[in-house]
Amino acid sequence: MGSATLDDVAKQAGVSAKTVSRVANGERSVRPETRERVLRAIEALDYRPNLLARGLSGAHAYTIGLVFDNPNAYYIIAMQQGALAACDDMHFGLQIRPCDSTASTLAEDLRDFVHRSRISGLVLTTPVSERTRALRKLAGYHIPFVRIISAARDPRDDIPCVYVDDRDAAYAITTHLLQLGHMRIGFLQGGKRHHASAERLKGYKDALQHYGLPIRDELMVEGDYVFDDGFRGARRLFDLAEPPTAIFGCNDEIAAGALAAAQSAGLSVPYDVSIAGFEDSPFSRHSWPPLTTARQRADIIVERATRMLIARIRDEPVDNEGFNPELVVRGSTAPPRPKSRQRKRR
Amino acid sequence: MGSATLDDVAKQAGVSAKTVSRVANGERSVRPETRERVLRAIEALDYRPNLLARGLSGAHAYTIGLVFDNPNAYYIIAMQQGALAACDDMHFGLQIRPCDSTASTLAEDLRDFVHRSRISGLVLTTPVSERTRALRKLAGYHIPFVRIISAARDPRDDIPCVYVDDRDAAYAITTHLLQLGHMRIGFLQGGKRHHASAERLKGYKDALQHYGLPIRDELMVEGDYVFDDGFRGARRLFDLAEPPTAIFGCNDEIAAGALAAAQSAGLSVPYDVSIAGFEDSPFSRHSWPPLTTARQRADIIVERATRMLIARIRDEPVDNEGFNPELVVRGSTAPPRPKSRQRKRR
DNA sequence: CGCACAATTGACAGCGCTGTCTTTATTGGC
DNA sequence: GCCAATAAAGACAGCGCTGTCAATTGTGCG
Numbered sequence: 001m002g003s004a005t006l007d008d009v010a011k012q013a014g015v016s017a018k019t020v021s022r023v024a025n026g027e028r029s030v031r032p033e034t035r036e037r038v039l040r041a042i043e044a045l046d047y048r049p050n051l052l053a054r055g056l057s058g059a060h061a062y063t064i065g066l067v068f069d070n071p072n073a074y075y076i077i078a079m080q081q082g083a084l085a086a087c088d089d090m091h092f093g094l095q096i097r098p099c100d101s102t103a104s105t106l107a108e109d110l111r112d113f114v115h116r117s118r119i120s121g122l123v124l125t126t127p128v129s130e131r132t133r134a135l136r137k138l139a140g141y142h143i144p145f146v147r148i149i150s151a152a153r154d155p156r157d158d159i160p161c162v163y164v165d166d167r168d169a170a171y172a173i174t175t176h177l178l179q180l181g182h183m184r185i186g187f188l189q190g191g192k193r194h195h196a197s198a199e200r201l202k203g204y205k206d207a208l209q210h211y212g213l214p215i216r217d218e219l220m221v222e223g224d225y226v227f228d229d230g231f232r233g234a235r236r237l238f239d240l241a242e243p244p245t246a247i248f249g250c251n252d253e254i255a256a257g258a259l260a261a262a263q264s265a266g267l268s269v270p271y272d273v274s275i276a277g278f279e280d281s282p283f284s285r286h287s288w289p290p291l292t293t294a295r296q297r298a299d300i301i302v303e304r305a306t307r308m309l310i311a312r313i314r315d316e317p318v319d320n321e322g323f324n325p326e327l328v329v330r331g332s333t334a335p336p337r338p339k340s341r342q343r344k345r346r
Numbered sequence: 347m348g349s350a351t352l353d354d355v356a357k358q359a360g361v362s363a364k365t366v367s368r369v370a371n372g373e374r375s376v377r378p379e380t381r382e383r384v385l386r387a388i389e390a391l392d393y394r395p396n397l398l399a400r401g402l403s404g405a406h407a408y409t410i411g412l413v414f415d416n417p418n419a420y421y422i423i424a425m426q427q428g429a430l431a432a433c434d435d436m437h438f439g440l441q442i443r444p445c446d447s448t449a450s451t452l453a454e455d456l457r458d459f460v461h462r463s464r465i466s467g468l469v470l471t472t473p474v475s476e477r478t479r480a481l482r483k484l485a486g487y488h489i490p491f492v493r494i495i496s497a498a499r500d501p502r503d504d505i506p507c508v509y510v511d512d513r514d515a516a517y518a519i520t521t522h523l524l525q526l527g528h529m530r531i532g533f534l535q536g537g538k539r540h541h542a543s544a545e546r547l548k549g550y551k552d553a554l555q556h557y558g559l560p561i562r563d564e565l566m567v568e569g570d571y572v573f574d575d576g577f578r579g580a581r582r583l584f585d586l587a588e589p590p591t592a593i594f595g596c597n598d599e600i601a602a603g604a605l606a607a608a609q610s611a612g613l614s615v616p617y618d619v620s621i622a623g624f625e626d627s628p629f630s631r632h633s634w635p636p637l638t639t640a641r642q643r644a645d646i647i648v649e650r651a652t653r654m655l656i657a658r659i660r661d662e663p664v665d666n667e668g669f670n671p672e673l674v675v676r677g678s679t680a681p682p683r684p685k686s687r688q689r690k691r692r
Numbered sequence: 693c694g695c696a697c698a699a700t701t702g703a704c705a706g707c708g709c710t711g712t713c714t715t716t717a718t719t720g721g722c
Numbered sequence: 723g724c725c726a727a728t729a730a731a732g733a734c735a736g737c738g739c740t741g742t743c744a745a746t747t748g749t750g751c752g
Contacts, residue, residue, distance in 0.1 A: 006709065021709070058709075059710085
């Protein structure tokens with residue numbers, strides 16, 4: 001009924017429980033013929049190690065935690081898939097853990113989580129990964145973790161991380177718009193809670209500067225990563241005396257809001273105004289027109305981070321790794337209308 | 347360093363470990379003053395029970411599993427939130443578990459999952475919850491579970507469930523379109539793997555019948571719950587000699603595809619064609635125009651199912667419960683154009 | 693005041709596994 | 723062929739908790 005235990009297998013194979021344990025955990029010091037016999041017994045009894053017992057007994061539970069505080073459903077799912085793929089592959093368990101990254105007790109909350117379940121380590125995603133103070137405490141508790149952050153280059157500090165160059169991707173998107181001929185490009189900012197927002201803004205500004213264009217305050221609207229802010233922000237841009245011919249939303253949801261604002265204002269995208277997003281979420285693929293955006297493979301990034309964490313737990317050497325989101329050009333961006341015709345519309 | 351244990355607390359409070367265990371688990375047979383003393387010690391030592399030890403020792407691990415096999419990110423997140431809310435409230439752990447509902451070993455996979463971690467019970471969501479054969483096996487393994495299914499009424503079988511009346515909601519949406527004056531309504535079907543697809547189709551047909559309208563095969567396009575099928579299906583409908591004046595997509599993603607198809611065909615929504623979805627996902631709120639849809643609170647439904655499961659695990663009596671998605675009218679549906687003008691456009 | 697009974701509390705084993713240490717088998721070198 | 727060195731296998735304790743049952747304390751009542 002309740003599955004077989006180590007002892008059952010040991011009896012069946014005529015060896016000690018410890019030997020079965022060794023085989024089950026792939027330790028090398030077992031003679032091939034013994035291993036064979038044990039494997040047969042495991043097969044015959046359909047034995048599966050009890051993870052609770054293993055975790056309670058061993059040094060740790062061979063389980064990692066994926067920690068997030070992010071309202072973006074696609075992002076979460078992609079991250080979960082990535083972490084799961086790595087964990088399945090490495091025979092680790094996965095505990096998925098939402099949390100409040102703004103809590104003052106963040107470090108303690110995570111510590112309790114880790115201790116209660118003997119979690120072997122944590123993969124921290126943004127914005128949890130940006131709470132430097134909490135991370136320092138966490139490190140103080142000797143909890144291994146890897147963080148995923150938004151940065152242009154390897155921070156080279158003592159905390160292993162995967163860094164995503166949001167600045168560069170935003171630079172690429174802005175450059176794409178500039179090369180299409182847009183001279184006035186609106187930027188809908190993301191929430192300040194995320195470092196990525198600042199990075200993307202930086203990429204936008206850098207590109208303008210590189211092209212010798214002025215950076216205009218009225219073209220950079222503040223907001224958060226939500227549809228409504230995209231909608232409102234875009235409307236504000238449209239209402240300017242001299243509205244932008246292109247709008248770059250800090251993520252796809254913001255861009256979707258801008259798209260809706262354009263359509264509700266009777267503007268045709270991309271003929272009257274170009275719109276670009278960031279993330280390559282289904283939003284960007286499933287809108288009309290589909291959005292030009294930056295593809296960010298959260299699944300692959302998290303999978304990588306998870307593998308790094310497991311390596312770290314096994315005391316193997318790990319190197320930080322960087323990712324560059326990739327420009328994806330779709331139907332929502334096009335050259336601006338010639339001046340003459342643009343005038344007519346107004 | 348590593349958190350305090352029961353014994354530490356026991357020593358501090360001057361009682362036995364078992365008494366601390368009783369207090370920690372809220373058992374009643376402890377004198378108030380003793381309880382008080384123990385609670386103080388727990389507080390002082392910042393004690394947190396080790397979940398692995400509790401699970402290994404006790405009859406089960408006070409953890410339930412949420413099982414799903416559904417590509418819809420919003421759905422998954424909503425379900426996770428609902429399950430988590432219930433689990434947090436009832437002091438149960440939650441294991442989130444994607445799976446392959448088409449696997450022939452589904453029942454065995456789930457059994458192994460349950461046994462390995464001493465999971466107390468499972469919440470099965472569609473389409474896993476519809477694999478009747480596997481469920482029967484699962485019940486044979488004495489694994490408690492609650493399933494969420496698409497059904498118009500309480501199935502009154504021996505498996506506890508939460509049932510969602512998709513038929514009724516589809517009926518309501520179709521009726522809404524009929525009452526607006528639409529006489530030809532296209533229906534973009536969902537994948538056959540989900541019972542909900544058939545239920546929704548039934549609701550559509552029932553409503554037409556109720557209004558004395560014929561059910562036309564050419565208006566019911568087959569497909570799956572993906573954007574592209576919505577896009578293609580809608581195009582096929584637009585190409586009919588006599589195209590529908592309204593399209594009902596079996597979920598929001600399909601409807602988003604239809605919306606894109608309309609826009610790409612130069613049709614204005616809702617003036618040239620009305621479009622309705624199903625689910626109330628962000629898709630429906632964040633498109634332009636926003637979609638009329640049926641609100642289905644996956645979070646609340648799953649939370650309810652989770653509470654039922656926990657009640658069941660505690661041998662408390664449980665009654666099946668039904669949910670009715672609620673019609674949400676937004677900008678994507680309107681009366682059809684008067685015939686005369688419609689002609690002009692063609 | 694003394695007894696039957698109920699309410700509290702504690703002692704102890706054991707959940708199923710792994711870490712440590714010990715014992716036994718095997719190998720290579722002279 | 724014998725011994726040291728190494729490899730393989732086993733014995734045993736114990737991870738931190740709960741279930742069971744026994745011991746203790748408190749209660750009501752004649």
